[in-house]
Amino acid sequence: MAQVTYEHVTKHWGDVVAVNDLNIEIADKEFLVFVGPSGCGKSTSLRLLAGLDDLTNGDIYIGDRLVNEIPPKDRDIAMVFQSYALYPHMSVYDNMAFGLKLRKLPKAEIDQRVRHAAQELGIEHLLDRKPKALSGGQRQRVAVGRAIVREPAVFLMDEPLSNLDAKLRVEARAMIQRLHHRLETTFIYVTHDQTEAMTMGSRIAVLKDGILQQVNTPQVLYDKPDNVFVAGFIGSPSMNFFDATMIQENGGAYADTGAFRVRAPESKRDAWMQTAGRRVILGVRPEDIHDPNYAPPGIRPLEVEALVDVRELMGNEVFLYLKSGNHDYIARVDPRTAAYVGNRIEVVFNAENMHLFDAETEQALR
Amino acid sequence: MNIERLTNWFRHLPTHIVLILLCALWLVPTLGLLVTSLRPVQAVNVTGWWTVLSPPIGSSEYAQQCSTCHGEEGDAIPDADLTDPEVVGDYPRSTQLLAMLEKEIDGQPHLEDNPLPDAQQAANIAVYLKRISGIDAPPRFTANNYIDALMGYRGKRTYLEDCATGEQALDLNCNISDLLNPRGMGRAMLNSLLVTIPATILPILFAAFAAYSFAWLDFRGRQFLFALLVGLQVVPLQMTLIPISRLYAQLGLNGTFWGVWLFHTGFGMPYAIYLMRNFLGSLPRDLFESAYLDGASHWTAFTRLAIPLATPAIASLAIFQFLWVWNDLLVALVFLGGTTPVLTYQISNMVTSLGAGWHLLTAAAFLSFLLPMIVFFALQRFFVRGMLAGAVKG
Numbered sequence: 200m201a202q203v204t205y206e207h208v209t210k211h212w213g214d215v216v217a218v219n220d221l222n223i224e225i226a227d228k229e230f231l232v233f234v235g236p237s238g239c240g241k242s243t244s245l246r247l248l249a250g251l252d253d254l255t256n257g258d259i260y261i262g263d264r265l266v267n268e269i270p271p272k273d274r275d276i277a278m279v280f281q282s283y284a285l286y287p288h289m290s291v292y293d294n295m296a297f298g299l300k301l302r303k304l305p306k307a308e309i310d311q312r313v314r315h316a317a318q319e320l321g322i323e324h325l326l327d328r329k330p331k332a333l334s335g336g337q338r339q340r341v342a343v344g345r346a347i348v349r350e351p352a353v354f355l356m357d358e359p360l361s362n363l364d365a366k367l368r369v370e371a372r373a374m375i376q377r378l379h380h381r382l383e384t385t386f387i388y389v390t391h392d393q394t395e396a397m398t399m400g401s402r403i404a405v406l407k408d409g410i411l412q413q414v415n416t417p418q419v420l421y422d423k424p425d426n427v428f429v430a431g432f433i434g435s436p437s438m439n440f441f442d443a444t445m446i447q448e449n450g451g452a453y454a455d456t457g458a459f460r461v462r463a464p465e466s467k468r469d470a471w472m473q474t475a476g477r478r479v480i481l482g483v484r485p486e487d488i489h490d491p492n493y494a495p496p497g498i499r500p501l502e503v504e505a506l507v508d509v510r511e512l513m514g515n516e517v518f519l520y521l522k523s524g525n526h527d528y529i530a531r532v533d534p535r536t537a538a539y540v541g542n543r544i545e546v547v548f549n550a551e552n553m554h555l556f557d558a559e560t561e562q563a564l565r
Numbered sequence: 566m567n568i569e570r571l572t573n574w575f576r577h578l579p580t581h582i583v584l585i586l587l588c589a590l591w592l593v594p595t596l597g598l599l600v601t602s603l604r605p606v607q608a609v610n611v612t613g614w615w616t617v618l619s620p621p622i623g624s625s626e627y628a629q630q631c632s633t634c635h636g637e638e639g640d641a642i643p644d645a646d647l648t649d650p651e652v653v654g655d656y657p658r659s660t661q662l663l664a665m666l667e668k669e670i671d672g673q674p675h676l677e678d679n680p681l682p683d684a685q686q687a688a689n690i691a692v693y694l695k696r697i698s699g700i701d702a703p704p705r706f707t708a709n710n711y712i713d714a715l716m717g718y719r720g721k722r723t724y725l726e727d728c729a730t731g732e733q734a735l736d737l738n739c740n741i742s743d744l745l746n747p748r749g750m751g752r753a754m755l756n757s758l759l760v761t762i763p764a765t766i767l768p769i770l771f772a773a774f775a776a777y778s779f780a781w782l783d784f785r786g787r788q789f790l791f792a793l794l795v796g797l798q799v800v801p802l803q804m805t806l807i808p809i810s811r812l813y814a815q816l817g818l819n820g821t822f823w824g825v826w827l828f829h830t831g832f833g834m835p836y837a838i839y840l841m842r843n844f845l846g847s848l849p850r851d852l853f854e855s856a857y858l859d860g861a862s863h864w865t866a867f868t869r870l871a872i873p874l875a876t877p878a879i880a881s882l883a884i885f886q887f888l889w890v891w892n893d894l895l896v897a898l899v900f901l902g903g904t905t906p907v908l909t910y911q912i913s914n915m916v917t918s919l920g921a922g923w924h925l926l927t928a929a930a931f932l933s934f935l936l937p938m939i940v941f942f943a944l945q946r947f948f949v950r951g952m953l954a955g956a957v958k959g
Contacts (some may be wrong), residue, residue, distance in 0.1 A: 251854050263872035270857075271855060271857045272858065272862075277858065278854075278855070280854070281672075284854070286870065297859050301865060345859075426894075
C-alpha cells in the first residue's frame with residue numbers, strides 16, 4: 200500500500216513560487232512521470248515528497264501516513280539522483296549495502312539482497328570496484344541498484360537518464376520499465392524529456408511554472424490536451440498552432456486562419472459554435488498534415504497551399520517546414536513525397552482531427 | 566622521433582634548471598647542517614663542513630718535512646717513534662716543536678737542508694703528530710653531538726667521555742634516564758610532542774564539526790557566524806597574549822599543557838573551519854541527500870561521508886597546524902616557559918652569547934626537523950589524491 204497524495208502542496212523559495220497548489224493522487228504500483236521544462240517545479244515536487252525540502256503549505260501522504268514532519272529516512276522511499284550521487288570512497292558493494300547497514304539488517308540478508316540486485320542489473324562483476332572506475336551507464340545501474348536493495352514503498356527518480364548517451368538511454372528506459380513490472384511498486388519519475396514521459400509513464404503530470412497543467416495517461420494527454428502548453432509539449436515534432444477567428448456561416452462554424460478555413464467537425468460543432476466571433480488558436484498535429492498523393496483514407500481532407508521551406512528526411516518519414524500566408528508549420532509526411540525546398544505544393548489537413556483553444560485562456564474548447 | 570625527444574628535452578631545460586637550483590638551494594644548507602652535526606667539535610671549530618673529506622690537518626706539512634726520515638707512518642726511526650704517545654707528548658705545542666727542530670741531531674741540522682717551518686705549519690704538524698700518536702685522534706664523523714644534545718650535556722668534552730671517567734655533571738645519571746634530563750633535547754622533544762599532537766588534533770576535530778554544520782545544517786545566523794569567524798582571522802596572536810595570560814593566571818593554566826593546547830586550538834580553528842567548510846561545501850549536495858535518504862543521521866553522514874571525503878583537507882590542515890605548533894616559540898615561551906621546555910625553547914638556549922656550540926646547535930636543529938619531515942612525507946600523498954573522481958557524473 201503506497202499510494203502517494205499531494206494535497207494543496209505549495210513551495211516558495213523566497214518570492215519565487217516553485218510549486219503552486221499541487222494536487223495529485225498517485226495510485227499504488229503506478230508509474231507517474233512529472234514532466235515539464237526546466238524550472239517548472241517537477242524536481243521540487245519530487246524533493247518535497249522525499250523530504251529533502253520543506254513544504255511551505257499543504258500536505259503529502261505516503262500510504263495513509265502524513266509525512267510532512269517525517270524525516271527523509273523514515274519515509275520508506277528510495278531515490279535515484281541525476282548525478283547518481285554514488286559514495287566515491289566506497290566500493291559498489293558498499294554503496295549498495297550502505298542504506299541496509301544503517302538500517303541494521305542482518306549481514307546475510309544484506310549480502311543476499313545486494314547480490315540479487317547486482318545480478319539483475321548485470322553489475323555483479325563490478326561489486327568490488329570504486330565508482331570512479333565505472334562508465335556512465337554502469338554508474339547509473341549502480342545508482343538504481345542502490346535504490347532497489349532498499350525495497351522501498353516508493354521509488355523516486357530525478358532525471359536518471361539525462362547523463363547517458365542516446366543509445367544507453369533507450370536501453371536504460373527499457374530496464375527501468377522491466378523493473379517497474381517486476382517490483383510492482385509505485386514509481387515517481389521526473390524528466391524534461393517528453394519521449395521518456397510518453398514511453399514510460401502509466402500517467403503523466405505536466406507542470407509549468409509550478410502549476411499542474413494536466414495529469415492523465417499518455418494517450419489522453421496526446422489526444423485531448425487540456426491547453427496550449429500541454430498540446431505543444433507532448434508530441435514531437437510539436438503541434439502546429441494557427442491564430443484564427445471563429446466565424447459562423449450557413450449554419451456551420453468555421454475557424455478562419457487567413458490562409459485557410461476549417462469547418463468544425465460534426466462532433467465538435469456545438470462547442471465551436473459557442474465561440475463564434477472570438478479569437479481562437481487552432482492546433483494541428485504534424486501527422487495530420489499529408490502529402491495529397493499519400494494521404495490515408497478516411498480523413499476529411501482540407502486542401503491548403505504551402506511553400507516548402509526546409510525538408511528533413513528521417514528515413515521512415517519526412518518533416519516539411521511549410522509556409523502558408525503568414526503561418527509557419529511542420530508536416531510529417533510520407534517519405535515518398537515529391538516536395539522539395541522551394542516547391543509550391545498542396546498539402547491535405549485532416550479536418551476531422553483539429554484541436555481548438557481559446558486565444559485568451561489557452562484552454563481547450565471541446 | 567629522436568629529434569622530437571631532443572627538442573622536448575631542450576624545451577623543458579629551463580624548468581629543469583630552475584628545479585635543480587631550487588633543490589640545491591634547499592639541499593646545500595641542509596647537507597651542511599647534517600655534516601656539521603656529525604663532526605667532532607674540534608673539527609667544527611677549525612674547518613668548514615665542506616672540508617670533511619679532505620686529508621687531516623698537517624698531513625701535507627708532515628709529508629713534506631718529516632716523512633723522508635720518520636716514514637709515512639711515523640715509526641721509521643725506532644729511537645724517535647712518532648706513533649708513541651710518550652715521545653709526542655713532549656711537544657704539545659708549536660713552540661716546543663720548533664725548539665726541538667732547531668736542535669742538531671748527531672751534529673746535523675734536524676731538517677737537513679729544509680728550511681724551518683713557520684709557526685702555522687709547525688702547529689699543523691703538531692696536530693698531525695697528536696693524531697698519529699693517538700693522543701688526540703678525533704674521528705671524521707661522530708654521533709657524540711646528537712648524544713650530547715639529547716642528554717643535555719653542557720661540559721667541555723662529551724657525554725660519553727665524562728661518563729666513562731665518572732666525571733659527569735650532577736644532573737646526569739649516565740643511563741637511559743638522562744634522555745629525560747630537562748636540559749636535553751630528548752625531554753624537549755617529548756614536551757614538543759605532548760604540546761603538538763593535542764594542539765593539532767583538537768582544532769581539526771572541532772573545526773570538522775563546525776565546518777560540517779556550517780556547510781550542511783540550516784540554522785539561524787549561519788552566514789553571520791561564518792563571516793564573523795573568517796573576520797576573526799585578522800586578530801594578531803600577539804595582541805591576545807596579555808589578556809589570555811591574565812585569564813590563565815586566574816584559571817591556573819599558566820605553565821600547563823592545557824594552556825598551550827587551548828591557545829593553539831583557539832588560534833588554529835578559524836582558518837581550519839574556513840578551509841574545511843569550503844571543502845565540505847564543495848562536495849556534491851546529492852551525496853549527502855542520498856545518505857539522508859539511505860537512513861543516515863547527521864552524525865553518520867559526518868563520520869561515514871564527510872570525514873573520509875575530506876581526508877585531503879584534513880591532511881593538509883594537519884600538516885600546517887603540526888608545523889606551526891612544532892616550530893612555535895612565542896606561545897611556548899609565554900605559556901610554558903622554562904618549566905617544560907619545548908624544542909624551540911631549548912634550541913634558542915643553546916646559542917651561547919659568543920656564538921659557540923655549533924656542533925650541538927646543528928645536531929639539535931636536525932633533531933627538531935626530523936619529525937616534521939616524517940609527518941610531511943607521510944601525509945603529502947593526500948594532497949594530490951583526487952578523492953572525488955567518480956563521485957558524480959562524467
